[in-house]
Amino acid sequence: MIPAAFDYTAPSTVEEAVGALAEAGEDAKVLGGGQSLLPVLRMRLAAPTTLIDLGKVAELRGVREDGGALVIGAMTTHYDVQRDPLVQQHAALLARATDTVADPQVRHRGTFGGSIAHADPAGDLLAPALAMDTEMVIAGQGGRRTVAAADFFVDYFTTALEPDELLVEVRVPKHTGWHAHYEKFNRVAQAWSIVAVAATVRVEGTSIAEARVGLTNMAATPVRAHAVENALVGAPATPEAIRAAAAHAAEGTSPTSDGNADADYRQHLARTLTGRAVTAAVSG
């Protein structure tokens, strides 16, 4: 299908991009890797007047260290995130989740920032971002602001970003030495998650010292499984203890029903997959 006509501009700095966004007004859209936006345009579910392509903004690409955090540019592709040594070392959960996103073609074009900004509840990078207490660095006309992941994801496809704002980078607190696993459940390879669980744990001796667990597609936004985390802290890293903790995974959730899974089954999956994710993490 063919999108409705639009104007196109490709700024080369964040400042220019913010300016272009303000100038183009409400009906402008930022173009990241285009892997979610283009299907929407081609199906004519949206018809922005202007596309502001961030592809030429070099400062938005790449991963760097900043003290206790990694800073990942919004335009860093999934492929680059996956194989980045800093990500592997300090944010293994993000690397594992990114491995499960779509297929190699999509991973070469789609971006971390685009996924976060798009905020699809089935997107695989939201739960890791939430679980690891990341922060979103946002640029607008009035300068930059930082929003915690817990406040960033507002609703289905809705974030704290204002229409005239850009996501610039994501600050990921280092989880050096933490074990991680992303357990994704879908029906065919390369499909979106029906439910998925992001788990990262710090093991001391034979017990779990700290745990972070995030759930994908269990609500309009990613969900943090605090009850599971609390139950895991101090627990022995055994399948039985983990299973007992995982039984709390669906607490307080009210997931949607669709053709792939009704709410009951989603809650069941959340519990089962949480057990598997944490077990895989501790043994990984």
Added chain:
Amino acid sequence: MMTATIEPEVGKARRRKEDARLITGRTRWTDNIVLPGMLHMAILRSPVAHARITSIDTSQARGMSGVEAVVTGADIAEAQGSLPCAWPITDDMKSPPAPSLAVHTVKFAGEAVAAVVARSKAEAQDALEAIEVDYAELPVVLDMAEAVADGARLTHEDLGTNASATWKFDSAEAGTGGDVEQAIADGEVVVHRTFRQQRLIPAFMEPRSVVVDPTGEQLTMWSATQIPHILRLMLAMTLGVAEHKIRVIAPDVGGGFGGKLQVTPEEVIAFLVARKLGKPVKYTETRSESLQAAHHGRDQIQKLTMAARRDGTITGLKVELLADMGAYLRLVTPGVPILGAFMFNAIYKIPAYHFACTNVFTNKTPTDAYRGAGRPEATFAIERMMDELAVELGMEPLEVREKNWIKHEEFPYTTVSTLTYDSGNYEAATAKAKDLFGYDALRAEQAERRAKNDPVQLGIGISTFTEMCGLAPSRVLGSLSYGAGGWEHAAVRMLPTGKVEVVTGSSPHGQGHETAWSQIVADQLGVPFEDVEILHGDTQSSHKGMDTYGSRSLTVGAMAVLKAGHKVIDKARTIAAHMMECAPDDVEFEAGKFTVRGTDSSVGIQDVALAVFAAHDLPDGVEPSLDSEATFDPENFSFPHGTHLCATEVDTETGQVRIRSYVCVDDIGAVINPLIVEGQVHGGLAQGIAQALFEEAVHDESGTLTTGTLVDYLVPSAADLPSFTTGLTETRATSNELGVKGVGEAGTIASTPAVVNAVVDAVRHLGVADIEMPCTPMRVWQAIHGGAR
């Protein structure tokens, strides 16, 4: 001169000569065609499933940039006539007129309502959005069982019913067997089951596309179709245009699976609009349009009753079907379930059989042929029933099958549903499959996993299938009220240099005819493979044909080629005898050479071709040509069969099914090219497994297709399928000289029940007797935990 021994072509695993161009796309797909002054068409489709069109305002769209025409149903109501249905299965079948562009009402979501023709595709798309249509919505008919109940809402008010026709077969009436009701009454065991064949979408790779050029003496239509010949005839008959003024070309076509065995609304609209404007017009559907509006397949509710003796001998089978036609009858829609009528008895000796099918209208996309067409549905049901009977009797499922199947020494065998199976060896295929599968070891592992209550349970599924292929003997088609015959036509022409052009009426769309036909002709004429060219798919060069579907190309189409080749050889023999100054009877033909018996005097057929061209010295009365045509009408169907075995692992905690191993041993008679066979089997298995586990066209309560993109309609990829183990046994067909049976649909027909049987078998001990297709993780999990939850 030394005679080089020529290795036979038939049986060689040649790579397909057409693949380089198909795989790289460096070929002529319909959508690649660009003609001078060509316009682009886009189609506005109904967003609702049933409504009266109260108004259509096209005024704004007409004024938009680049727009040359906007057409509504009212504009072409007369000219468009009704889309053809060639299979009136009963005398009183109800078939409402089927417009290409809806006129007063829309009957399914996705039905074409208006068309825009513009200078560019983008302009056409933009103008669609400016058309205003008011719909007064009507109640929708979606559920087949409700549709045939008293007081049901109606898809077509004026028909007064949703039932299109009821078709019956009864063995007592036909004199082929006993009375089924008696068999059921007397049955020591009676098994009742109801299965649902979900609606599927053919989802061919190349979307449908059509280009119409009305300039010149003939109107030329290029279409991504399986049936250029039938399409030409149908356009002539339904639009009232002289047949010789239409040329249809199917260039390279990217898949069909029956989905392009159709005369489509889009073809008719493009035809009429191009002719009206006097300019070439192209239309290519989007993927979403393809999923929504191209015909769908399957969609039946199957109620079966099987009677048997305690020892496992089947004594009767009763089949009652509801088949969803969708909103209109397309080309062969009503006949699809009827093809299944002959297949429910499958490979088994069933003494009493009753079949009844009611075809039902609903407010959904019309259904029609989809890979296997009627036969997969029947095969699924009977193979599921065989497992259910085995469980009921506490017998091993293979043993129940063997007890009932036709023994190899009993062929030819006339079945209760009147077909005569010419050949087969179910024992051989089954023995080989069991061996390749490691049947006994897997059964042992299954027992072990059950005993230790493993969260991952193992299941074994069996499908010992047969099918009727090579559609079809014209006389049989006539007796089933089909509108045409089932012959095929071919021509073989030797050019002056000895190269060979073969014209086939078959119309390949991925099957590899060019390679297989070349192999056959190379052997027959004794010429190099490279010297043979296969021409197809253009009514100008291939004036006669019945096209490709129903695994008929090799069994019928290639047989026509062979027949034409014989005529060429016969004629060349006369000329060779004249050249060698002997009687034709003294001339032997082998490996491309005519030799005077008992001498070393010989002449090659390619040299004869040059002599014919020169025509300096031909026998009296012999025309200077080495071309022949032939039409082959088979006397019987062919009956491929096979034994498919599937092992699935079912994760009882999530319901996820993984196919651990899949073994199939097919008996397709003689094999022309093993590589093509392997490809057909793999693709077929993928499609059958897709029905078992992944694919389903789902509608919401308003009749909207909710699986309208490939995100929701789950076509599996290689990553979702196991590595297949394939094998063959070879029991040659006796009904054609090549001994071939056809392989295009085997994998699809056989695999669906093998997989579902395996899934059910894995969790049978947990109290599960059936799982509806597709066996999604949620369905499997609910089946396991249904009671306890």
